[in-house]
Amino acid sequence: MDEDIKLVKSVLNGNIDSFNIIVNKYETMILKFIYNILRDKEASEDISQEVFITVYNKLYMYNTSYKFSNWILQIARNKCIDYIRKYKRVYESNLDDIKEVASNEMSPEQTAEFKETKETVLNFIKELSETDRQIIILRYTQNLTFYDIGEILNISESAVKRRYYKLRDKFKENSKVKEKRWRV
Numbered sequence: 001m002d003e004d005i006k007l008v009k010s011v012l013n014g015n016i017d018s019f020n021i022i023v024n025k026y027e028t029m030i031l032k033f034i035y036n037i038l039r040d041k042e043a044s045e046d047i048s049q050e051v052f053i054t055v056y057n058k059l060y061m062y063n064t065s066y067k068f069s070n071w072i073l074q075i076a077r078n079k080c081i082d083y084i085r086k087y088k089r090v091y092e093s094n095l096d097d098i099k100e101v102a103s104n105e106m107s108p109e110q111t112a113e114f115k116e117t118k119e120t121v122l123n124f125i126k127e128l129s130e131t132d133r134q135i136i137i138l139r140y141t142q143n144l145t146f147y148d149i150g151e152i153l154n155i156s157e158s159a160v161k162r163r164y165y166k167l168r169d170k171f172k173e174n175s176k177v178k179e180k181r182w183r184v
Helices: 002-012 016-038 041-061 068-087 108-126 130-141 146-153 157-183
Strands: none
Touching: 002 016, 002 041, 002 068, 016 041, 016 068, 016 130, 041 068, 068 130, 068 146, 108 130, 108 157, 130 146, 130 157, 146 157
């Protein structure tokens, strides 16, 4: 965090190279975050650029008592909301854009089980409200704490925890129902 504050101060003093360091440090994280919300590769790339333009233009507004990564993720979240409002929908994922995680070392049974589990998880996430989806995305793709997620989404840490654990229980319940159907 201290490194980020030094970079921000350096940019505010006119050092553009420090901003390039910030971009290089956070561009992958921001792109993944946006893609996980929109599921559109081109839109994600465009919005990522908009995020960094906004960060540069509003850097003077950054409050150093908060994590810089949370601040930039909050900007990315707001840009996604603006995009969704403008286009009135979230694009469905293009399966060609998603890299398969399954390794070549997995047996055919393991690969099939992995794909089935992945499909179940993606379908569950697709059905969630926007806030719940963002909680799951931030928790699992960015490995953020409940406190950090609450800061980004502008809700209390306890509300994030409550929603997260309710979602987790709901997912487990849905999984049990599907499992019972397969056994019959």
